[in-house]
Amino acid sequence: MISKIVSYELWAVVEPLLPEPKVDSRGARPPISNRAALTGIIFVPRSGIPRRMLPREMGCGSGVACWRRLRDGQQDGVWEQLHQVLLQ
Secondary structure, eight states: OHHHHSOHHHHHHHGGGSOOOOOOTTSOOOOOOHHHHHHHHHHHHHHTOOGGGOOGGGSSOOHHHHHHHHHHHHHHTHHHHHHHHHHO
């Protein structure tokens, strides 16, 4: 499912722009991959579902995990940079 939403061609462009996921030092579960998070971020508005209803079967983690990755990327300017690269 992940490769259907984020194609290999798109991923080749996007991957170098995304920072490595932050690992919690308190022993929490490991973060989902950048590609899985991006898939969830794209799927929610595209499908029109609320983020809390993101199907776990997709392998994107929870809707909250994807939302946090989206929020962090916005704060760090990642999505603006990605937007400029995709426009070129």
